[in-house]
Amino acid sequence: MIYVGIGYTGWVSTQDWNGIDPAGTPVGFANFIAAVNDPVLWQSLGHVFIFGVLTIFIQMALGLFMAILLSGEAVWGRPAYKVIMFLPVVLAPAAVATAFRGMLAPDGQFNDLLHTFGSQGATPWLADPNLALYALAAINIWQWTGFSFLLYQAAISQIDQNLFEAAAIDGAGAMKVVRYILLPQLKGTHATLALVGCIGALKTFDIVYLTTGGGPGRSTEFLTTYIYKQVIEQYHAGYSAALSLILLAIALVFTTIQIRAYRFGED
Template sequence: MTATTATTAAAGRSRLRSRRARLTAYLYVIPALMLIVGIIYVGVVYNSWVSTLDWNGLDPEPTQVGGGNYARLLADPIFWTALRNVALFGVVTILVQMGLGLLIALVLSGPVYGRGVYRAVVFVPVVLAPAAISAAFRQFFRPDGQLNALLDAVGLDALQRAWVADPQVALLALMAVNVFSWTGFSFLLYQAALSQVEASQLEAAQIDGAGTVRTVRSIVVPQLRMTHVTLALTGVIGSLKTFDIVFLITGGGPARSTEFLTTYIYKEAIMQFNVGYGAALSMIVLALALLLTAVQMRLYRLDRES
């Protein structure tokens, strides 16, 4: 065998091993792709078809209405109320969570005694089951619950309310539950981001005479911009998907004051058997989520290019 023949044979074996390696990689990926395509994408296509039907989910011969469900949706005051509630809920909770999360991360980034314990306490609500949190806060907000008892004990009995039965404050009560549940997540991301801030910049600011507030505002906060964007957009998408605490604490009431898109979809599709209309509502939620995801990806791309 000549040297050229041996080299050709070795190259052939190398290509064969490379093809086998690629094939092995595809075999590992195929089960996940089957699940994603079969459950998510096929489900989305099927749901979009159902959204064009007047169907109760049981009738073997549903009526095709085309865009009738979407026209009904645009004229539905409950839909607009739910969308407004989601928007207000998202804006308030995201701003509060981000503010509290950053504040706690800044405080615990210093030499604080028992810092590990405080970090655990802040993060624990993130991993608690929403059902457990909802049951606890439902009791907490009762007219004879702990919150009103605390207000009475400190002489603020004039502020006592039936918190989740009063249309004027029920949404605020749900915001408080969400802030309690997810501030720890904001804290965790900010804590990780703060570890990437250059210590030399902070030292230079101190040498120049900048105080703590000025240093945080002018140096720390700008360097956390992508963390801000991530928390804002994931918070908005999370608000669109919020269902458990609303359904378990208020059920969307009283008087639709805490109705969300998710609870409205559940009531229409599952409780009222308006499956076609519920599917149209869910397609709107999907469209909003995709739009926000596209915005997030665009912002990340711009940040990398800058």
């Protein structure tokens, strides 16, 4: 089913078709040439890059930090903390987008909170072209940090505890234990989260579309939202198919690079 769908998308990408008429006009690689020369495509990829770098690294750092904090048996109420950390991951994106659209509005709860600390004015977090992309990154970090936390916690629980005991006997401090023992042991988890994060950033659609719709202007336009607008709103089915294949190619390139880098590190 997957390969048939990809093949059909490839065929549609060679057509000048609105998606409604029985057949389109063959145009060869004209859609791909138009995509390469489309400034919106490069702008949207730039947004995806900034969004991906911010979300991947911050989610991994926060997830690892919380996993280390909650790895000790002496922590009271660990099960409750784990549920609180992971709960945003299972929430529906539509519910998350609706909630944050209200909280980040000029008269929303987040600005009310800032006012209690002396902040003046009402910042339109999702309506300001200079802030909207970072606001979306913050929403994504809030929702998906629990996933990084879960993977790190599972990986830490599988590490031989004798390594930490031996390091403590040798007089190693907490920072040295984390740097020289814990982090190298989590290399596979780092690679998995980086790979999943890259693909997730490329595929991000629901949060963006339901909060900003790619705006204001095109300040939060992602490749996925641009594809959606081309095929649903502007009836450019052939062009949107070409953009979809470009998205697939980028995801495959990133996946291949990361897998090879991980295997090289193992050698």
